[in-house]
Amino acid sequence: MAEFVMPQxxxxxxxGKLLGWRKKAGDSVKRGDIIADVETDKADIEVExxxxxxxxxILVQPGERVPVGTPLAIIxxxxxxxxxxxxxxxxAGRPSAATLPAPAAPVSPPVIPPMAARLxxxxxxxxFAADHGIDPASVTGTGPGGRITLEDVQRAVQVKTAQPxxxxxxxxxxxxxxxxxxxxxxxxxxxxxxxxxTTIDMNRAMAWMAQANLKRPxxxxxxxxxxxxxxxxxxxxxTPELNSAWIEGKAVLSADVHVGVAISLRGGxxxxxxxxxxxxxxxxxLMKAFRDLVQRARAGSLRSSELSDPTITVTSLGEQxxxxxxxxxxxxxxxxxxxxxxxxxxxxxxxxxxxRPVITATLSADHRVSDGHRGGLFLAAIERxxxxxxxx
Amino acid sequence: MTxxxxxxTVLRALSQIAPEADLAQIKPHLRIRDQLDIDSMDMLxxxxxxxxxxxxxIPETDYxxxxxxxxxxxxxxxxxxxxxx
Numbered sequence: 001m002a003e004f005v006m007p008q009x010x011x012x013x014x015x016g017k018l019l020g021w022r023k024k025a026g027d028s029v030k031r032g033d034i035i036a037d038v039e040t041d042k043a044d045i046e047v048e049x050x051x052x053x054x055x056x057x058i059l060v061q062p063g064e065r066v067p068v069g070t071p072l073a074i075i076x077x078x079x080x081x082x083x084x085x086x087x088x089x090x091x092a093g094r095p096s097a098a099t100l101p102a103p104a105a106p107v108s109p110p111v112i113p114p115m116a117a118r119l120x121x122x123x124x125x126x127x128f129a130a131d132h133g134i135d136p137a138s139v140t141g142t143g144p145g146g147r148i149t150l151e152d153v154q155r156a157v158q159v160k161t162a163q164p165x166x167x168x169x170x171x172x173x174x175x176x177x178x179x180x181x182x183x184x185x186x187x188x189x190x191x192x193x194x195x196x197x198t199t200i201d202m203n204r205a206m207a208w209m210a211q212a213n214l215k216r217p218x219x220x221x222x223x224x225x226x227x228x229x230x231x232x233x234x235x236x237x238x239t240p241e242l243n244s245a246w247i248e249g250k251a252v253l254s255a256d257v258h259v260g261v262a263i264s265l266r267g268g269x270x271x272x273x274x275x276x277x278x279x280x281x282x283x284x285x286l287m288k289a290f291r292d293l294v295q296r297a298r299a300g301s302l303r304s305s306e307l308s309d310p311t312i313t314v315t316s317l318g319e320q321x322x323x324x325x326x327x328x329x330x331x332x333x334x335x336x337x338x339x340x341x342x343x344x345x346x347x348x349x350x351x352x353x354x355x356r357p358v359i360t361a362t363l364s365a366d367h368r369v370s371d372g373h374r375g376g377l378f379l380a381a382i383e384r385x386x387x388x389x390x391x392x
Numbered sequence: 393m394t395x396x397x398x399x400x401t402v403l404r405a406l407s408q409i410a411p412e413a414d415l416a417q418i419k420p421h422l423r424i425r426d427q428l429d430i431d432s433m434d435m436l437x438x439x440x441x442x443x444x445x446x447x448x449x450i451p452e453t454d455y456x457x458x459x460x461x462x463x464x465x466x467x468x469x470x471x472x473x474x475x476x477x
């Protein structure tokens with residue numbers, strides 16, 4: 001049996017409210033299906049399932065707000081036989097949480113006392129829990145074998161402190177600011193940032209794109225932001241440590257490159273969903289995916305994997321007239337790339353002063369994972385890729 | 393199509409991109425981008441919407457001719473006249 005849990009959709013999410021199920025007990029599901037809708041502090045999200053099988057039991061009803069990691073349903077995986085009762089683990093793993101009034105009275109599953117077992121908890125997590133008055137038994141472990149990690153306890157603390165606001169019906173905009181505040185404060189508190197910047201000549205890239213767009217119907221035209229995203233994704237292959245996550249005191253390399261793109265929302269605030277496999281997509285594929293992502297982000301219909309999968313973030317503030325961006329890393333990521341405004345500047349080329357479109361690229365990176373030398377190589381790789389736009 | 397109809401079409405396209413905006417407040421001689429806080433992706437979607445409604449393919453090199461509501465109306469009216477010939 002597999003548990004379908006309240007997903008962690010970014011470092012700024014500690015709990016979510018189940019808005020509704022798209023499937024019911026007994027329905028077949030396959031990996032990638034959207035089976036539930038969840039409200040986070042930032043947006044309403046379509047949640048995908050990562051197991052194929054049959055929904056054995058619904059554990060949480062629409063209207064309930066539960067912490068990240070809480071089992072929402074049990075899924076009988078393909079080839080498994082039907083269960084007779086809910087597993088003790090599923091019940092024991094469901095922590096108490098702020099429960100909003102459900103539209104219909106939920107059917108209570110049979111209550112089975114949790115196994116009296118020794119808690120698997122890291123020393124750092126244990127100490128943090130004690131400091132913040134959290135009972136470790138109420139925390140769902142997401143580490144190997146269900147081990148309770150420091151991040152699990154930090155989330156539980158966030159839930160504890162965020163609950164009054166959520167319960168009081170604070171509006172979405174305020175909750176979004178609170179969520180962003182939590183993640184950014186954690187980032188600045190825990191991550192030793194270093195910053196590098198470089199100015200990139202965009203003449204070739206812009207000329208190449210103008211030529212490419214001449215041949216395209218309007219729906220297929222590229223925007224230069226897509227070239228920047230692809231250049232970042234390819235440069236990460238040369239400095240893979242920047243495409244990592246900082247987990248349990250060490251850097252864990254990400255197998256794939258999923259660039260998170262910071263998208264400002266029209267009502268205020270922002271989200272940074274992933275463009276999956278950014279390095280492997282052609283510019284045409286990326287452009288299509290990027291357009292779709294921006295439209296869905298602003299319409300409030302992102303998918304859970306898009307919020308949980310980014311391995312690095314790119315933010316571009318050039319449209320607002322900003323020339324240089326000094327970004328804050330979104331944990332557990334270890335790097336963020338910022339792009340400023342595309343501006344015409346005097347530029348020295350082959351002994352001549354010419355006017356060129358240039359852009360400032362900055363890197364905010366986690367010094368626990370990389371050093372300035374590697375960060376510099378990464379920025380140089382981005383610059384090099386943009387001088388060969390036909391290879392993107 | 394009259395200029396008035398073209399203007400309505402432009403405003404309808406903008407309303408899809410910035411649904412929260414009060415388009416009655418748009419100043420026709422000021423840059424649309426600045427008034428509605430729209431970015432290059434929004435601009436592309438705006439051009440696509442105009443193309444769908446008026447069947448006019450706007451080359452990228454002409455984007456600077458469509459900065460304000462007045463610009464859009466004049467440009468599209470002239471393009472429509474050209475394409476009708």
